[in-house]
Amino acid sequence: MPKLTLLDPTKTGKQAEDLENQLRHFVVGQEEAIRQIVRSYQTHMAGLSPAGRTIGNFLFLGPTGSGKTRIVEATAESLLKNPRAVIKIDCAEFQHSHEIAKLIGSPPGYLGHRETHALLSQEALNQHHTDSVQLSFVLFDEIEKASDALWNLLLGILDKATLTLGDNRKVDFSAAMVFLTSNLGAAEMSSLVSPRLGFHVPSFDGPGSNGKLSSRISDVGVAAARRKFTPEFINRLDKIVVFRSLGKVELRKIVDIELEMVQQRIQSAAATKPFLVDVTDSAREFLLVEGTDFRYGARHLKRAIERLLVQPLSNLMASGQIHRGDCIRVSHEDRSAALLFGREPEAARAWGIASRAA
Ligand SMILES: Nc1ncnc2c1ncn2[C@@H]1O[C@H](COP(=O)(O)OP(=O)(O)O)[C@@H](O)[C@H]1O
Numbered sequence: 001m002p003k004l005t006l007l008d009p010t011k012t013g014k015q016a017e018d019l020e021n022q023l024r025h026f027v028v029g030q031e032e033a034i035r036q037i038v039r040s041y042q043t044h045m046a047g048l049s050p051a052g053r054t055i056g057n058f059l060f061l062g063p064t065g066s067g068k069t070r071i072v073e074a075t076a077e078s079l080l081k082n083p084r085a086v087i088k089i090d091c092a093e094f095q096h097s098h099e100i101a102k103l104i105g106s107p108p109g110y111l112g113h114r115e116t117h118a119l120l121s122q123e124a125l126n127q128h129h130t131d132s133v134q135l136s137f138v139l140f141d142e143i144e145k146a147s148d149a150l151w152n153l154l155l156g157i158l159d160k161a162t163l164t165l166g167d168n169r170k171v172d173f174s175a176a177m178v179f180l181t182s183n184l185g186a187a188e189m190s191s192l193v194s195p196r197l198g199f200h201v202p203s204f205d206g207p208g209s210n211g212k213l214s215s216r217i218s219d220v221g222v223a224a225a226r227r228k229f230t231p232e233f234i235n236r237l238d239k240i241v242v243f244r245s246l247g248k249v250e251l252r253k254i255v256d257i258e259l260e261m262v263q264q265r266i267q268s269a270a271a272t273k274p275f276l277v278d279v280t281d282s283a284r285e286f287l288l289v290e291g292t293d294f295r296y297g298a299r300h301l302k303r304a305i306e307r308l309l310v311q312p313l314s315n316l317m318a319s320g321q322i323h324r325g326d327c328i329r330v331s332h333e334d335r336s337a338a339l340l341f342g343r344e345p346e347a348a349r350a351w352g353i354a355s356r357a358a
């Protein structure tokens with residue numbers, strides 16, 4: 001009998017692999033969420049997603065500033081080349097029926113019917129499609145605040161991948177990934193990790209990891225979701241993912257990512273003369289210390305970078321102290337409350353723009 005050729009079902013296609021790599025580049029420490037998104041995408045690309053279902057329905061739980069929104073933007077950025085190609089619905093804003101009309105439009109004949117541009121119309125869903133990628137990304141934030149009317153819409157989308165608009169037209173969600181977030185259980189989860197401990201705990205996948213604690217945190221989150229939401233809802237989800245709170249190791253990586261993004265902002269700001277920012281290790285460490293507040297995850301870090309780096313850079317630019325092609329070295333000296341900015345003499349030439357601009 002001919003021998004069976006063993007195949008490797010864990011190997012993904014090139015597109016899924018690219019998505020995974022890009023998500024890994026942008027999002028730190030949320031392996032499980034990355035895995036789930038890539039998995040759904042791969043199934044969709046293979047054409048094997050179940051009929052009449054969205055590409056994926058995910059409930060993201062976990063602390064604020066841990067990357068729940070970022071990972072959705074990063075998926076859009078990776079697949080549609082546009083991090084803003086996400087329809088975001090803040091559930092707290094749709095409590096009353098007239099607010100629901102903003103989502104689905106009002107029935108014909110209603111006052112203002114023609115003026116309503118339903119946020120969830122097919123056109124809205126398809127607006128960011130490109131020639132090669134026809135996917136949509138829809139994010140419902142803080143779903144525990146959704147009104148009953150909004151719940152019913154959501155259940156329909158999760159169950160049949162369709163939504164009926166006010167004028168009875170149907171919207172097809174079968175090419176959409178639907179993300180739901182909630183900070184439900186966040187308080188209980190963080191009580192398992194004291195703020196001081198939190199500094200060490202979160203590296204669960206890496207060396208010194210604390211897998212037991214992380215799975216306990218995850219269990220608490222999932223249990224909170226099961227208590228709060230109906231089984232009908234829970235059963236329609238593809239996956240509940242509990243985001244980890246970020247520790248120092250993760251925040252340090254995020255400093256590097258955010259600094260890369262600051263450099264990109266400088267490059268693409270039309271009004272500015274591009275220049276290079278060289279942030280030393282001591283300055284990165286200072287930003288990390290100033291930006292660490294476990295209550296707000298990476299949000300606090302981003303604010304520190306804006307305040308301590310971007311604002312001073314803006315001043316230097318506006319006051320004509322930075323020129324096209326400059327290389328600005330940003331460093332930090334012990335116990336100083338601010339960063340130190342200096343222009344490097346030769347680096348400009350190395351970068352190759354200065355001479356042309358002069
Ligand atoms: N895990 C992460 N990896 C990379 N950046 C992150 C991560 N978590 C948060 N950030 C940064 O902090 C910002 C706020 O995080 P966000 O995703 O909006 O938090 P939330 O979990 O509350 O939705 C993001 O825009 C991103 O810049």
Ligand SMILES: [Mg+2]
Nearest residue numbers: 068069141181
């Ligand atoms: Mg968010």
